[in-house]
Amino acid sequence: MPLDGPALQRALGPAASDGLDVVHTLLCRREAGAFQRAAKSGEDLVVACTQEQRLFLELNAETEGAPGVQERPIRFVNLRETGGWSKDVRARPTTLTPKLAALLAAAQLPDPEPVATVGYRSAGRCLIVGPADAAQRAALLLQDALDVSLLLTAPGGTLPQARSLPVAAGRVTALTGWLGAFEATWTSTNPIDLDLCTRCNACVEACPESAIDFSYQIDLAKCSAHRDCVKVCDAAGAIDFQRAPGETTERFDLVLDLGVEPLIGLHQPPQGYFHAADEAQLVSAALRLRGLVGEFEKPKFFQYKHKLCAHSRNEREGCTACIDVCSAQAIGSRRSENGPEKGGISVNPSLCVGCGACTTVCPSGALTYATPTPAHQGRRLRTLLAAYRQAGGPKLAGDAALLLHSQGAGVQLIDALGRAARTEPAVRGVPARVIPVDVFHTASVGLDLWLAAIAHGAAQVWVLMTDEEAPDYRAAVAAQMAVGQALLDGLGYRGRHLRLIEARDVAALDAALQGEPAQTVAQPAGFAVQADKRATLDLALDHLLAQAPARPVPEAIALPAASPFGSLQIDTGKCTMCLSCVGACPESALGDNPERPQLRFTEKNCVQCGLCVVTCPEGALALAPRLWLADGGKARKQPRVLHEMPPWACVKCGKPFGTQKAIEGMLTKLAGHSMFQGAALERLKMCGDCRVIDLHTNPNEVKITDL
Template sequence: MTDATPAVALPEPAVQRAAREAALAAWAQAGTRPPATVAYTSRGRLVVIGPGEAVAEVCRVWAATAPDLAVRAVCTEGTPPAGVHAARAGRVRVVGHLGRFALVAEPEGRDLAAELGLDGGADLVLDRQARPGVSDPLPPPGYRHLPPGDGAALADAVQALAELVGTFEKPVYTLYDPDRCARGRSGQSGCTRCLEACPTGAIADLAERVDIDPYRCQGAGACAAVCPGGAIRHESPRSEELREAIRRMLKAHREAGGVAPTLLVVAEGEAPQAEALPPHVLPLPVEEVGAVGMETWLAALAYGAGQVALALPEGAPAPVRDALRREVAVAAAILAGLGLGEERVGLLEGAAEAAALTDPVLPALAPAAYAAVEDKRTALRLAVDHLRVQVPPGEAEAVLPAHAPFGEVRVDRGRCTLCMACTSVCPTSALVAGGDTPVLRFIEANCVQCGICAGACPEQAITLRARYLYDPAACNAPRVLHEEAPFCCVVCGKPFATASVIARIRERVAGHPMFAGAAGRRLEMCEDCRVRDITREELERSAALPLEAQLRRLEG
């Protein structure tokens, strides 16, 4: 789809270049708060894993490179070299990080680090198994995998490991707020986006929440980018600081005569020189491209960028690539529904492709002036609202891919009994009970499409539909999904359920002797009246007994 708004002409290339210089100067002045840090401590205790011959080859190179550091081995086949403290295992799984690697023999689960006398685990691991002991796409610092037969790279790998001795600080890249997490509730599984996006295995699944190991996290950032409710925040830099820096950068570009540049989000180490790029391309070097989320791309468009191009770093792990592609598909659908071209946000296979970026088709849109906000869903909504009011009226909603974190909950009223199981598990207060009134309300702006409500519904009455509803008033207003007249207690008249609940209970207990005859009427009583009726019946039954039996019953 192409833009539905009138196009505007780009200024001369020289003007665009001068505007780019002004924008880059503004970017250089942007300040960010440094994140917290954790420290690795490594004593240089290397464990080599693999066949005996491969282990011996490493030991020879290690002795020449780091003669003062001992080496231990786990032999998966063959004989370990003489004089090397070694254990044996058919297959070894490696878990941990620099200074603290656990070595697990599979399938028996033996602690190989303990067998090698390594308290706290190995500091360094050189893995020469054919299949790596670390299954994560992005292995941790201190671990190298070098299959047998790849001896050419051995000297470099040994040298790199030998340099990892001492104490090293690293940033705490992410912060986690479990109160905002939609992983699960009451045994029901929900959102798994961060688990799927993490390339390092740093995120542990705890069923109803997650735990992020700051030592294993390497800051890829895709977890924060895909987190639908902002439970995970990237700290290097913080997303609101990045958006504010982009706003000021684009303002400087505009004030210098530039118009609607293409913002190139690129890894710091791969950012091309500005002079090598087309005049309309404005490079934004960041630590991790995967950490820059959809709310920031759309905010950049609202602040005056014509396009946002994301340059995938060389060797980007598959989970990060997949996460970015999914997020781009959602953003493209939102933009297409506005009548803005879906190509306004796109992926590049590396920074080299930026040199071929052509001038975008630009709309005559006024840039937003509001300051960046912290909450990611608010940031996205503000950006979309700003874009929406400047284009001709279009669709009321955009249909989104099924994995999108926006959408509605639909209720089959023929099945729903208003038991409110869904409201008790909703992690974002998108589903709201009516208190004393049997009514189920829904606030679409709060819904992250986690699916916990659908899993918790005993009647299977709930389905999800991914969409973006453009009207902010409609999105934020509670709307009724289902309501019924209350069922009132047949004794005291107090409302306590709905007719459908009572009918469903009657169906399920039909034929049960406890509810046979007059006792079935208790199903139509509130809890207090039900207790009183049972107590009355017990007293009447007791009073009908002979005096001696009554006394025995009281004594018992």
């Protein structure tokens, strides 16, 4: 592939190694000495090849005077398949330099800060669930490494005569937990107790209907009432047709499910659970299960700030975006819980698989991704775009497309596309302007980072999803992209900037990566991505608004329902100014006025969670997704009055309290009630102080309701 060492050195600046003016070919073998010389320098080292990563690490370990990887990490970046072998690069070699400069610049960034971890402990106690023959085959693969128990789910098959493994029979009614902490519950209706059965086979021979097989379970559909099996059984109580169905609950570290339908039907099942519906899946699961004995840990992928959560308050439920999207069922509601942090959500870190979809759909920033943090990811994207722009010059500065992809199937598909571009004439490969960006999970990067990337000069942000991602993730990312694209369209930026690419093969990906760049900002932003999602969104929107091609800018941009921005519509005919919505709002978007009955609203703070809507007793509120841009976007940052009413004046002292509409409505509803007649009704027109004075002044008129 064409490499221009001096151009890369100029693009990367003083930090670039002096060796960049030398292009190495077949570095991993023929010129391994060049690597060893670089390794001995002790400086930060980036290897622009991933094919022979293992060889380079071994060479470093064997090179005298070279620091170990613990002292000086060696970073690897793939320049070849990600664009060096594409057809447009061969046609126009100079277009490759900006991408290579971007990838090399990002590769030199420091690693993310370490985060807290979640621990698992497994002693290897494994439950195999399924038919007898399949369970027995699985046990043969595992019993030398694990403590195996069998749970037979249906008659049929054969158990060995030797009772070497614990065996039970029944129907699984519940299976919960994770690696090292599974809890299985099953109900047994089999008349034969497998713990008592000696497997003498007398019952098999005695049964005239052949209802008993060598799994030692009875097919009750074939069985009649003659009970010859009971007569010949020598083990007391082993066969009992009168035995009530028994329920058993036991704990296991691992579960292997051999049923046709999985017991845990999640796209992201908990770690330690494996479903194998055929022999190939069984072998793969067995190999992984054998290694799951001991202590393990994974990152705690998320951070949760309860005070920002818009899910629930006062036992009312608002935003449920994170709960709905979680494919691992790791997130639950705390709507009805009491305590210092009542309401909100709970996230089980042991079940969390790190997809990050919850952080993408969270409108308030209560959930943020931690591995890496948004600030680290934002720095990486900004570095890529800045290096690309610096190396590309005026002609290429604004055409970069970021391709976010997973570190698993995404990397494999892009590598396959790069290799195919060398050998298949019809395959074009990764275009020079498309910069692949690997992430732990594609659903973990959302609207704040997408818009920040556009503000920093990206023409487009694409997200590649394969079979790895759950359907819920696709829907959530697509909905968020619709919001972002509506914002950019409303500001006048031409073209399609945000796109979800669903590709399962090279041909589909190759076709999806072609096309012209969309319009981006004339001047890239200089802000850094913040830890707070809303703060990053505000910075990105301010810059996109300042650079907006549309003139004049529209006063408001209508947005889809998934929008984290919007207003409130109020039916003033229904509103009584009870202000219950103010107490329900978790973001301080709604407020009152201590001086007079007013409902105030700061649109910038509203996350469209809907808590105010479900709290309003009169049904007077409705969400209105939009981005309000009046006064250059300043109006949305200032509180405005949504509704106000004249106050009710105390009939005794004239002090204002409540509203005329609220007091008049209360008087109308209670006027016909027997307990509110005469003085009792009149007291409803008084402020709190005057009501107490009147009660003491006229004690003979005190009613039960007054007390």
